Amino acid sequence: MGCSSSLPDRSPGRVGGLNPDNGGDSDAKNLRVKLVLLGDSGVGKSCIVLRFVRGQFDPTSKVTVGASFLSQTIALQDSTTVKFEIWDTAGQERYAALAPLYYRGAAVGVIVYDITNPDSFHKAQYWVKELQKHGSPDIVLALVGNKADLQEKREVSVQAGIEYAEKNGMFFIETSAKTADNINQLFEEIAKRLPRPSPS
Amino acid sequence: MYGTQSKRDLTLEMQSQIPILRPSIHSRRANITVKFQDLYGFTVEGNVDDANIINEVREKVREQGRVWWSLEASKGANWYLQTDVSSALKASLKFSVLVNAITLKKLIRKGIPPVLRPKVWFSLSGAAKKKSTVPDSYYNDLIIAVEGKVTPATKQIDHDLPRTFPGHPWLDTPEGHASLRRVLVGYSFRDSDVGYCQGLNYVAALLLLVMKTEEDAFWMLAVLLENVLVNDCYSSNLSGCHVEQRVFKDLLKKKCPSINAHLESLEFDVSLVATEWFLCLFSKSLPSETTLRVWDVLFYEGAKVLFNVALAIFKMKEEELLMAHHVGDVINVIQNTTHHLFDPDDLLTVAFDKFDKLGFMTSTNISKERKKQEPAVMAELDQRLRRLNSSNLEVDS
Ligand SMILES: Nc1nc2c(ncn2[C@@H]2O[C@H](COP(=O)(O)OP(=O)(O)OP(=O)(O)O)[C@@H](O)[C@H]2O)c(=O)[nH]1
Ligand SMILES: [Mg+2]
Numbered sequence: 001m002g003c004s005s006s007l008p009d010r011s012p013g014r015v016g017g018l019n020p021d022n023g024g025d026s027d028a029k030n031l032r033v034k035l036v037l038l039g040d041s042g043v044g045k046s047c048i049v050l051r052f053v054r055g056q057f058d059p060t061s062k063v064t065v066g067a068s069f070l071s072q073t074i075a076l077q078d079s080t081t082v083k084f085e086i087w088d089t090a091g092q093e094r095y096a097a098l099a100p101l102y103y104r105g106a107a108v109g110v111i112v113y114d115i116t117n118p119d120s121f122h123k124a125q126y127w128v129k130e131l132q133k134h135g136s137p138d139i140v141l142a143l144v145g146n147k148a149d150l151q152e153k154r155e156v157s158v159q160a161g162i163e164y165a166e167k168n169g170m171f172f173i174e175t176s177a178k179t180a181d182n183i184n185q186l187f188e189e190i191a192k193r194l195p196r197p198s199p200s
Numbered sequence: 201m202y203g204t205q206s207k208r209d210l211t212l213e214m215q216s217q218i219p220i221l222r223p224s225i226h227s228r229r230a231n232i233t234v235k236f237q238d239l240y241g242f243t244v245e246g247n248v249d250d251a252n253i254i255n256e257v258r259e260k261v262r263e264q265g266r267v268w269w270s271l272e273a274s275k276g277a278n279w280y281l282q283t284d285v286s287s288a289l290k291a292s293l294k295f296s297v298l299v300n301a302i303t304l305k306k307l308i309r310k311g312i313p314p315v316l317r318p319k320v321w322f323s324l325s326g327a328a329k330k331k332s333t334v335p336d337s338y339y340n341d342l343i344i345a346v347e348g349k350v351t352p353a354t355k356q357i358d359h360d361l362p363r364t365f366p367g368h369p370w371l372d373t374p375e376g377h378a379s380l381r382r383v384l385v386g387y388s389f390r391d392s393d394v395g396y397c398q399g400l401n402y403v404a405a406l407l408l409l410v411m412k413t414e415e416d417a418f419w420m421l422a423v424l425l426e427n428v429l430v431n432d433c434y435s436s437n438l439s440g441c442h443v444e445q446r447v448f449k450d451l452l453k454k455k456c457p458s459i460n461a462h463l464e465s466l467e468f469d470v471s472l473v474a475t476e477w478f479l480c481l482f483s484k485s486l487p488s489e490t491t492l493r494v495w496d497v498l499f500y501e502g503a504k505v506l507f508n509v510a511l512a513i514f515k516m517k518e519e520e521l522l523m524a525h526h527v528g529d530v531i532n533v534i535q536n537t538t539h540h541l542f543d544p545d546d547l548l549t550v551a552f553d554k555f556d557k558l559g560f561m562t563s564t565n566i567s568k569e570r571k572k573q574e575p576a577v578m579a580e581l582d583q584r585l586r587r588l589n590s591s592n593l594e595v596d597s
Contacts, residue, residue, distance in 0.1 A: 032526075041398070042359050060366030065399040065484060066475035069531045085528045092356065092398045094436050097584050101471055130588075 028197055031082045035190070036103045038127040039112035040120040041091030044146040047177035048112065049088045052187055057178050064090040067102050074187060082191040084108075103131060108140045108190055115145045115174065116153040121160070128168055140193050141170040144186060149176040239314065240409050240488040241369045246540060253542040257489060260545075265313035271303075280304050281323045305500070309552055311544065312496045318412045325499035326427055327419040339415045343382050346389045353388035353396035357381060364401040371405050380405055383418050387425075394425060397434035399479035406483050410492065429503050430570060434479070437581050444478050444506070445471045446573040447566065451507055452514065455555060459514050459521055468527050473534050474510055482509065485538040486547075493544035497552075504566045505551075512551035513537060 037045040046061040046068070053072040067090060073083040087102040089095065103109060109131045113120040124143065131139060143165040145156060158174060165172035171189055175182040234251050238244050239258065246254075271279065279300060312320050322328050331338070361377040370376045383404045388396045403424070407417040425434060433440035449470055453460045463470065476484055481498070483491045498505045514521065517537050524530045541547050555561050 063360045063363045
């Protein structure tokens, strides 16, 4: 009922030019990318996606059960477009066994923690390991410290995030779904790091 | 005592608001999107057709109410409470009981009028019986005993209260949160294997809206988890939920072979959408009255109903699904469908007429299928656990 976080794709951000005749398959100019968000419950995964797809921050997001799906297309400066097909997963521990269902075949893994919550940073490290071991071999991984607007409550230093990400060859960014800080940058940076299919 | 009085007032208030269409109209592409409140106070977004359908459904609900009243008049009040076929069969079979049972099954599939729901659900689900086996003060005692205790379950519940149907005129108030909290926290102590599982927040919230009292909502939750649904549906490894997913996949293959083959070719795993259905009992996907119509049948006929409904959602959109080229398209078709199923009969007709005929969808058959899937699920969960443990060891050393 009024499930705001899983409405079908009808965002104004959808960009034309995906070739509908071949079902919008990826080609060198128009990429279609499966992205999965993982991380503890409450770190703000759903809010990040809603901010990216709808441009809104709803302080009352809904609890995710299983996972919800949204998509959003962005245009890059070199006139390529990237359509992100986003799986926003449920964070509660007991849902972890379902994760492979969502990260199987994913080109991008975004692992989110809450900078005010050290436990969530530890949890993020588990997800990194799981994806390194069992995700696609060429998966692009991003580590995201969310709720960066809550500086006064910070308990995970920027340095800790950077160091961990560097050690694991990941892209790192701190975001705020609330203020929109770095949300678009997150997805743009990911897009730049994607392996491109060679033009045929 | 637990704020039930004012909740009752709210229910009345909401019902008097029923025919009001909210005037906040804005255009989206060619369609006009209208926002309105449905029978249970949820804000719904849809086009003008949807609004009309909701009004028709309201009329049908009233009609259905008249049918129930006239049956009460002819068969006596509470006739439907004495229709337990199995006990009637054990005792010397009374013809009238059998007739009533058949009438009742048909009647329930057509919907229980909202005013009768609390009473009918409470007795037919077995909640009344469950409650009667413990002292009257059980719920109050439980709530008092657990007050102020902090566990991982209570922490998660506190995070989830404002994220359960946000914006609902009663559920999303301090009073609504407090009520939902007591039910969920109370249950987490009643069954510590389950504790609290995300998804239950939606189920309990809807139960609170339907049942007249918080205590009855609690017992409905208890009977649901302990008797109606598959075992361990919400327990710490969700094993029951995994079992249901496998049973469902098998059913889809048997009942909708072409859809299944197509989805397989797209590498679309039906669990991607069905997990949420089976854990929230459709409350997060279907409009409220449609969800409650599913629950009407669920509480009388059992968990097999969830399979009927899940199959029906796929079946209804067979043509569109066969044209989908991508996982994303499939999800969009399914979500578009579920969000706009404002007429419960559209769904339930397919669910019960199509999939009941072959006689496969009996509770006994579902139990057999579950038994078959259990070992594989256990092996899978076990393997995952071992894998995780071994990588933990690497981290520690
Ligand atoms: N201050 C602040 N609060 C945030 C931010 N992002 C999310 N929140 C809050 O954190 C709460 C949880 O956010 P969600 O997006 O629902 O969390 P989630 O990770 O999807 O949680 P699960 O669905 O349970 O796994 C929400 O109630 C938001 O109000 C942020 O950037 N800043
Ligand atoms: Mg979420």
